[in-house]
Amino acid sequence: MNLIPGWRLERARARRSNPAFRNAYCQLESEARAFLGEAMQPQDNPAGYYHNYFCPDHAVELAFDAGSPNAHRCPRDGRVFSGEPYDSAWRWFVNNRLSSMAYRLALMWQLDADSAYLTRCREILLAYAERYPGYPIERELPYGWGKAANHSLDEAVWLIPIARAYDLVRDTLNDRERTLIETNLLALAAEHIRGQKFHRIHNIECWHNAAMAAVGICLDDAGFQKLALEDRFGFRHQLREGVLDDGMWWEGSSSYHFYTLAALIAHVQVSENKGVGLHEDDRLRAMFRAPVSMAFPDFRLPATNDCWYFSSLLSDVCHGVPPAESFYEVAYGWYNEPVYARILERNYARRPRTAVESLLYGEALPDTDGRFVTESAVLKPSGIAILRSREAVEAQSCVLLKYGPHGGGHGHPDKLSVSIYARGNPVATDLGTPGYGVALNETWYRQTLSHNTITLDGRSQPPAEGRLVRFDTTRTGGFEVVDASVAWERDPYAGVAMRRVILWTDAYFWDVFHVAASQECRMDWVCRYQVNRQRQSGLSRRGSISLSGDGYAHVREPVEFTPAEMVSLEWGLSKGGVGAFLPEDVSTQVILGKAPLQPASETGDLLIRRRTARETTFVALVHHWDTEPAVSRVEAIGRDGAGGARGFLVQTGAETHLWVMSESASELSGIEADRTFTYPLAAQA
Template identity: 30%
Template sequence: MRISEKLTTTAWAPGLLLQLKAELDELSARGSLNIPEEPGGWWHQYVCPHHHTELLFDPAERDAHAFGCPHGCRIEGDAYRGAWLVFKHQAIARYALQAAAVFAGTKEPAYADLAKRILVSYAAQFPLYPVHPDAQPWMLKGRAFHQALTEAIWATTLLRAYVLLQDEGVAFTSEEQRHMDTFLAMLESSMTQYRYILIHEKKNAENNYTAWLNAALSCVYAARGEVEPLKALIEGEGGWRHHLSIGVKPDHFEFEGATYYHIFVLRAYLISAEMAERFGIDLYHEEGQQGQSMQGMFEVLIGLADTQGLLPALHDGPMARLPFAREIAEIMEIGLSYYANVALPASTLVEPDTGVSAYAALLGEVYRQMTGERRRSTLEALMYGEGDVELAQSMPNRSSLFLEHSGFVAGRIAGNKLSFLADFGEHGGSHGHYDKLHLSLHHTAGALSPDLGMVPYGSALRKAWFAETASHNTVSVGGASQAPHQGSCKRYEATPESVSVWLHSEGAYEGCLMDRHLHLTPDWLVDWFEVSLTRENTMDWWMHALQAPEGVEGGWLPTQLNSSETAVSAAGEAAPDAAGYDLVRLQGSYHQDAASDRIVLRYAVGTEAEASYVYQTIAAIPDAKLLSIETPGTSIDPSRPLSGLLQRQQGKHGRFIQVYTVGEPAELEWIPAGTGNGASPRLIVRSGSKEIGYELHPEQGLTVLRRIGA
């Protein structure tokens, strides 16, 4: 739908157009839309070395050599300058697209002239940028940036502006067109060369780079009206269809298992599809060799999102940042237009009558992140949005999600405000974490213990903390992180009464077996984690909650520790690289009252005005230690510490049992193996009038022996 049509068919487009027009007027008056003559560097270095937060960027700033962090630091240096230039180049490219969009809506020539000026200025400057001499050795080098990848992304934004101007009948002078033709030719040459290196020399066609090189070339061919090379790009080795087949798992999740890179690749696919559509070629409904599709990739996001529409930061990727939010808004606007009213044939996750509200909730959340309000309010809406759908406050009811090939499972059940998301799949390559059998716990009011995300790669905490096992809600052994490996799911059952999951790991440590059993009912979540070792060692069970426990019940007495003591010193042994343990401060220790067989911790979720409480009831294990810890914060701001929980056991066998409930704590009765007629250990859980008896069976996993009041 053309922008001019949206002005008459939607309630939000006219006001948004005026808002975007006013922003351009202000930036132009301040001289902020002149392109830098210096090439950009690597944006991941735009991070404070002290607080590990992303540095501040103001697109209205004409030039900068000192850069601030949210905590008041002023940072200088070539690496930071180069990273700032990445942001500046990307911002100006976006303003070129914005100017073209404003012209499409107003027909005021000044905005076409502004878009043309930016495009031609970059086209004239591009040959003057050298192949970047400062790029790191592992990078495919660009001209305008360290990375060819960044260059491809930036180029698609510029060329989307160019084709939009073409669509609106804007003419270029012969001199302007000469610069544009040179730019397109150089871009085609470099992108083609980089594709050859990735696909044929490095044998790495599935790389997310490839999707973006394809997108950039698609834009080049669309800009020049060349359909045959576009068709060849779609069908050839490493092309659009082939990449969909090898870069996305059959369950529709991007092969690295990272939400960020899933969206990253999906956005590139959509740009290629947008350019193909200009020639009457429909890629929006095409499939890969094992049924992979862009619609399926959208439904994965719908299945992973929490109740508010917030996406989890699985493996590498931020919990939240403005440029990422814009990318989510862009793809979700497109997804809403193409897919929201149609469910996948095999999908039980989102039915056609709830598809629109699911997309709308994801959009509402991402616009809230950008502007504080759940309304269409950015360029992405004007460019790609259609219709007057109300942006929902929360997701519709969804079933559980089992990504068998990618190795993730999300458990949900009607009647319980709690849900979970667990990781058992492949490591994820360079973007993976040492986090097998990690568990994120969510409440309908918000996350309780999510994945903490990833800081920009220039931060030392990328590898020192956020990728390590100790920063995840799983188990580590011997003070070391898990080895890169793949776990398995030995059982997944979802019925109206419960969701049962048995996750298994054999490759985390030599001589180590780990099993996590999860059972979600309308009343509680049982989390039973077993560890078996061939030699005695320290086993640590981690939980990182966004809120510290508010109260302690159940007969355990807290004792304060010296806050300078680290988890490394307490463990008595650790890997030489510390595996994140040196960043964990011990705050307190809970000593069991002999009269009690449990500890109960309470967490507040939601807003202060509408707080809800989640209770964690921990089964008492003889000789176990329960420690209160302080760790770096989330990837949004690691300098704001979190209060966590560390359960520690020593020996050849470890057992960690928790039951999570809302409103009141559960009562537990533990029956050891060999007691009565039971050959295996048993647990009885009671809450209100409900009771379930569980047995841990060696072949069947966690089984239900009886239910009362269910």
């Protein structure tokens, strides 16, 4: 066998009776045995686009039924869709299941020599080999054409387990069968992928490379091997240029980070017999570590840019790749870092250790004390900063500020957006994206309004890259700070500069958002909540309002309010609550409505603070609590001429805090307070 060392299979056989790995073997056996009873076969026509297999109303994936190629049900309301694009997208699931099960069947054949697994695997491989030459090249896209699939990306993802399956059963096939599979399927598919290479640093190119490496090593084709590994835009080039110095993949998405990592892992694994030690690359190693530093208290990952909202270190990290535990079984086996064992421990506290990767690549897990420590962190190249309370992770509060690079074609117009957790609960987080075939993806999820930032004149932000002004977690002044800014040269934001400052204490934090434009415009400060509003004060209802702009059509039942000088809003959590104090002035309109969450059938509060100005500062104090609100009163002191205050008095349960946010704040010097905090904004810029 070329694609896996014999010792790994020998060890996996021995692990069948080892209690630490027995569940993984039993799960593999159960899946393979169940699949023997399925009649699924390769289709006569190529697969369509996976992202079209979504309900257009609810933005959720349709329920795949292997026996229903022409009727596809929405799991939310039961509506059935038929015809295109759903029927061809259904075939994507067939390809995906057949290729992954071919590999699992072949692996089971190697582990216990049951000929039923071999027969079914052989059947799949030969059926594809007979059909593949006749598949037309799908030319709907401007590039990246597929044959068995709609796109060369899906072609590559499908081909890797096919090659691995063949490698495991090759010695049982006769000469005619080997020639048919090698010539009509493996070599032909790899050659097709070679012709569809992107020739750039991209997640798709990593899959192209892994597929060509799998076939090249399987068939001893040195040309494919070199192209995939050493040539420009090969494996080494992708790691060197695509992985940022903080360990994140450059496209700025947790999902695409792991999607890319899955391709890189596959490339390393199929190359193991070559003795090149690809897993030793420091940038590959860093890719496992980086997501841990920015995980939320419930171990979900930020859904920044094009990203699946469900991505989590305790479940699925992306569509179309194994769940998180599979990645960290490999990571712990390669690097033996304790943090990866702790992630696995968290996963296996919820379910048995059944990942096939544990059988092949895993190691015995150490006993730990169960604690998991996460701290405030900044990933400078990615432009993500996260401030955290110093509590047990399950009860942690945090705020994440996104300020960095756009992220290419998968980037979102969301500079200086925030995601908020309180007491371990998601309060206002990035929504990521649903399937790309859903209209809401473009009209809502990829618009600035769906993010917690600022829009001008109802238009979404153009691409930009912000900069970090300051990041300080020493608490020498009694608080932590992240301070970032961005400026635009492109219309419709030409001449606009924004700056957002988070001043963090464990009981509450300040959010100070300054905007300056070259001319007067409508400025909308936006925050979208996933929790239920329970109380509000300082708002006088004016009536319904009509909204216009990018994404604004998706705001339901918007109501306008006239604010008092201090507005207070509170939302309930599973235990306790979270609240916001909003200092306002006479120029502010407050708008409350409902907007889509994830999935789109669920809605949450959308809060808009609207001012028409050339320059202004929006300020908010956000606090959270278990039993009683952490902050009972906030008072603004003085005005700086741009809608902001020079300072604030904050009344907590036992103390009065004075916050000084201006250098010219002489009127604050005589105010009595238990504690004084100082962050003069102008001096820090």
